[in-house]
Amino acid sequence: MSIVQQTGAAGFLACFETLKDALPGDPVVREKAAAAFRLLGLPGGTSARRSEAWKYTSLRPVAETAFMTPVVSGFDVDLSASTASFSRFAENPVFGPLPRPDRDPMVALNTMLAEDGAILRVPAGVDAGIVRIDSHGNGSHALHPRHAVHLGPGATLVLLEIATGTGGYLHNAVTEIAIGAGAHLTHIRLQDESRDAFHFATIYADVAEGGTYDGFSLVLGGRIARTEIHVGLTGKNAVAHMNGAQLLTGTQHADFSSIVRHAAPNCTSRQTVKNVLNGRSRGVFQGRIEVARDAQKTDGYQMNQALLLSPDAEIDSKPELEIFADDVKCSHGATVGELDAEQLFYLRSRGVPENEARAMLVRAFLTEALDLVTNDAIRSMLGEKIDLWWERQAA
């Protein structure tokens, strides 16, 4: 049951009106999301509200594209290396408490139109191995998957998400993550979408006492892309890493935005986001660390670095600290530069051909962000993707 819709926010709303009786889950939540979306619009599109959160990223091209919606699922879940329990949102359509459709237009859009998603649960104390979710976009389809991950106390899971596809589709995912006390989620994402596609991933994670969220996203694809991560450290001694690497070329635009909320004492957040920008591409980094009044002994660190491979590439960086506690350690920094001429000469003077030397320095630049990925097989898969990206730049 796929229909061609008109463009813009009005198009998505018309689509919702047509489909709403067939969509699973609480119709009140859907209607509220539609009302919010009507109000917020697509940032950058006509009649949309101005939004500080979307200051650097315009969704006008999304508003000007006609998409076909819905399509069934659009993703595969590989549980062959995992004991996690899996169900589908289509069969168990629960909207969790963390996502904020009232604030975020893409989350409102997802809440309005989500038809499926992967729901993963790991019981207390269980190490459930590795789950892999592959999504495939194609043509001019619009996908709004609604994923959820629940780790019981002391549980462990590695979640690997790989997004690929062909065509000018829209992939607009929302993922809600609850990490129990002492539990550990490693969340590795490879965004390798079609260069014509639109990719939006909004992740909400809540980390209970002593729990850990280790997130790393490698962003390679998409015409316009945004990774938006909200982490709440709600129990003491909780830890979050929100690393990312974006390798862009041509006229690609990729936005990496994160908000970490320190709501409990003694929590740690660490973030290293690297952009490698070629052609006329544009990278965006927005990072906010919020420290609540009770969150004493907070340790927050945020670093955003960009390597410009072309004079026409652009990076926008907006770090923010919002601190209400008085005994905290928070720091942030941002650097922008080109490949270092001395380092390049050093390598070449040792016989390393120029292109290989450049590739080595780009890999080296990314190392700090990638060090979070400790699984050898996943690390080398990501390494190969980076090498392949480089080979395409050099060709």
Next chain:
Amino acid sequence: MLEIRGLAASIGDKLILRGIDLNVPDGEVHAIMGPNGSGKSTLGYVLSGRDDFTVTGGSVLYNGLDLLDMAPEARAAAGVFLAFQAPIELPGVNNANFLRTALNAIRRAHGESELDAVQFLKLARAETKRLAMPDDMLKRNVNVGFSGGEKKRNEVLQMALLRPSLAILDETDSGLDIDALKIVADGVNALRSPTFSALVITHHQRLLDHLVPNRVHVLAGGRIIRSGGPELARELEKSGYAGVLAEAA
């Protein structure tokens, strides 16, 4: 055989080398001495191909090849090696990986088979042992967090592995204690053969006690103002450059 004729080079608007003539026959070690700012390091950079210097005149032939026309990596493949005065740090690049990449690039250029990780480590460990370097220097990032002496030894390690036929040592002795100095000199002496030559840039006689040169040249104001045997280094050590400079003026 290295043949430098009338070599002139500048950086920006500033002329640094003002016509260098120098022959280094195969099998010989020549020392380059001279006051600060005389162009010694520039000579090393120009020979190895650093592109922020502009060659404004002269020629450099190495074994009949026109060095000035070659990319830095091609010069390295032809046997040229510059030991940097201030070795560059490469954060995120593992030293062993760096050394193996360099060695394999040069082997490839020579039509030799590449070494795998195991073969390479065996070779590298033998050299680190000979240079009295701790094993973990191979695991660390290139020159990151290395002491001054460790960086210089890492240069000598690269030289030992890459086995150049023309080594240019730019103040490799500075910042080294006497034991390290001897290790560095031994490292170069081990490479000495009828097909190996070296240009040793130094301020001190000390290194030349261990690494005895065939010839000593004094570089001042971008020109070689005097050349002589090993005794010239001892004379300079005793009476400084003032006498030589006055004589040349």
